[in-house]
Amino acid sequence: MKTTRLFAAFLAAGTLSAHAERKPNILLIVADDLGYGELGTQGYTKDIPTPNIDSLAANGTRFSNGYVSGPYCSPTRAALLTGRYQQRFGHEFNPGPPAEANAAVGLDVNEKTIGDRLKAAGYATGWFGKSHLGTAPQFHPQKRGFDEFYGFLGGAHSYVNAGNGVNGIFHGTEPVSDPGYLTEAFAREAASFIEKKKDDPWFVYLPFNAVHAPLETLEKYDKKFTAIEDPKRRKFAALLAGLDDSVGTVLNKVRDLKLENDTLVYFISDNGGPTPSTTSGNGPLKGYKAQTSEGGIRVPFIVQWKGKVAAGKTDDRPVIQLDFLPTSLAAAGVPVDPAWKLDGVNLLPYLKDGNTAQPHEALYWRFGQQIAIRKGDWKLVKSAGDGGVAGAGTASTEGAHLYNLAKDIGEKNDLAAQEPEKVKELAAQWNTWNTSLVAPKWTPGGPRRAARLTTAKAEEKDDDNAPEPAASAAGPWKSGDSLTGAQSPDLTGKPFAITAELDGKDQPQGVIVAQGGNAQGYALHVKDGKLALSLRRGRELTSVVATEPLAAGAHKVEAVVAADGGATLKVDGKSVGQGKLAGLLARKPGEGLTVGNDGEAAVGEYTAPHAYNGKVANVTVSAR
Incomplete structure (x- = not known):
């Protein structure tokens, strides 16, 4: 009996030890x-x-x-x-x-x-x-x-x-x-x-x-x-x-x-x-x-x-x-x-363990042209939310805003002018961190192009796998083409027109062409079976939608935006819808132009990329 109790105690101790470990x-x-x-x-x-x-x-x-x-x-x-x-x-x-x-x-x-x-x-x-x-x-x-x-x-x-x-x-x-x-x-x-x-x-x-x-x-x-x-x-x-x-x-x-x-x-x-x-x-x-x-x-x-x-x-x-x-x-x-x-x-x-120190001396961000550094209660930031430029591009601390987050969690009171030494300190620290980074391997406006550039050297000896030419900035464009923000049309404050040719066997749906995102941009797309033009101006979304469905098959579609924001939609030369947008684009979007999808940040009320279910060809976008 004693041996049995000792053996049971040994097993229990072993179990507890295994559980603890x-x-x-x-x-x-x-x-x-x-x-x-x-x-x-x-x-x-x-x-x-x-x-x-x-x-x-x-x-x-x-x-x-x-x-x-x-x-x-x-x-x-x-x-x-x-x-x-x-x-x-x-x-x-x-x-x-x-x-x-x-x-x-x-x-x-x-x-x-x-x-x-x-x-x-x-x-x-x-x-x-x-x-x-x-x-x-x-x-x-x-x-x-x-x-x-x-x-x-x-x-x-x-x-x-x-x-x-x-x-x-x-x-x-x-x-x-x-x-x-x-x-x-x-x-x-x-x-x-x-x-x-x-x-x-x-x-x-x-x-x-x-x-x-x-x-x-x-x-x-x-x-x-x-x-x-x-x-x-x-x-x-x-x-x-x-x-x-x-x-x-x-x-x-x-x-x-x-x-x-x-x-x-x-x-x-x-x-x-x-x-x-x-x-x-x-x-x-x-x-x-x-x-x-x-x-x-x-x-x-x-x-x-x-x-x-x-x-x-x-x-x-x-x-x-x-x-x-x-x-x-x-x-x-x-x-x-x-x-x-x-x-x-x-x-x-x-x-x-009760360590009361700060886990990090500073935290850092770089997102295209947007930057930030937080050190203690201070944050130096250049953000699209502060009117900065979104999308790909060279990041710098020039023109950044300074906030004390302990006193101003909503980043409403820019202290950059009052605290130039703090700006200088944080900018220098961010710049040092930035030197340790590499360039983006792809950008929002052109993942295919970035991928091609990355793989071109390895493929240059294989004619069957040679990279396709990048899309021309002048157009016309087709499904799968994309441009960076810098390459894309600058329609700031300008009336403009979009034309495209569609070829699909099924009921059309998806984005025909888009430029920009949910802050600034436009998208010609099919909404609930009807041709639609959506425009973002300072995050405000307005759309003009056709009055009749877009049938399956081949079509030439057009959207024309006038100086007063009036928009007209046409299918095969016939006017199918008119309406008023909030205005013209207030600035050039940072996100680039994509054909046949809306990239990553949706302009309209749909989930990006919302790819078009047919083929898109001969797309043009031009200021008027």
Whole structure:
């Protein structure tokens, strides 16, 4: 009997020791386009309950000055997965529509991901959701350190249609024909993976596409928000409620398996809200997605690790998504090699060991011609939200604005003239950082052209694979052609005309030609089966839509904009619609011209790239 008791005690001690030495599970949840002002725990809006996401803050620490290193999708994700500023390896912009992506456009294969690092440390690794880091085989998540993948490879995606081709839904490399409502599908698959791997340390990367447009929702969520009068806000509320429920699905699985105390959980958004597009709000912050103003780069940022990280705490020290990788490695007991040149820092000493210092001396941004540096309470910034130039181009600190964020969270009071020495100090520090970066490997206006330039040298001896000539800046253009912002027509303050030839067997839909984005630009497209011209002027959107459907088949279409903003639409020489736009373009858009799609930032009320489903040819755009 005594021997039996001693043996039982030995087994119990061994079990406790093994449990104590267990590496923590890691759950990294990313929302898409969720603004800083949303979520109940953020304290700015009350119309959309988010109890599951809020529970993370109640049981963990919320950083009120949490940032991402890029103001929109793909660059943020590239930095998140590598722990390095994305500009160090040329991933400064989104890689372009899936149909345009090729071997040169995606997360640099020389960069190791958090999946690579944790898999090498014995973790089971799963990726459930959006990629947006390249569609060629070498960029597939299962080639980037992940054992299992369920999701899509492109940028935007429908919530209710599986899609097809390169941007379909895949389980591994096999297409999925009926995933169900996509937000719920990603949560379901993540929970299933956790169940299967419950006895091993696991890492789950869960990048939802919610709450990114399109605003496609389920009736069960729509019914909850009938009191919201704004129809767009009502749909957004349903989308966010679906996201919160799906976060709950995964958190409940962790709880049911009694793994909460063994699981480090992060929650973040990939960038600020695109408020004019979806109503996703940024609270008191200035600006939106795709801007280096606070509204584009400051995001909800929560860390939970029950029993290790303080519960219900708000920390106001600036941190950034680059920190997740080194923090995870520290939690897993993986030493960091200085040769990896990580830019993130391990947050555990600040979260659980009482370190009161600042995790970062400074944080930096470069996004084309937009720049920013935050050091302490001071921020030097040149943003499209301050009237700066969006899109690709040479970045500089000249003309940057200075704000004290502790006193002016909304960036309303420019102190550059009053604090010239502070401007000089921050500009010098940003310039030093900038010298350590490389040029973008592709730009918003021309992913195909950038890819061709990258691969041309390797292909120049193979006539069959020789790169196509770049599109002429003078036109005419055809499907797939694109120009940089600098190459594109300058229609500032000018009446203009667009002509194009269409050839398609199906009912036409999609963008025929576009230039610009959601701040300034135009798009000739098909809306609800009818030819339409949309124009953005200082983010204000106005459209003229034809009065009759555009039939399938070949057509010549025209749009003419007069000096007073009056617009006329023609199909095969016949006038099919007239109306009044808000005016002419107030400035030249930074985003370039694209034919057959709308690149990355949508001009109209559709989800970019919104590719045309037929062929477009002989496109001209000319000032009148």
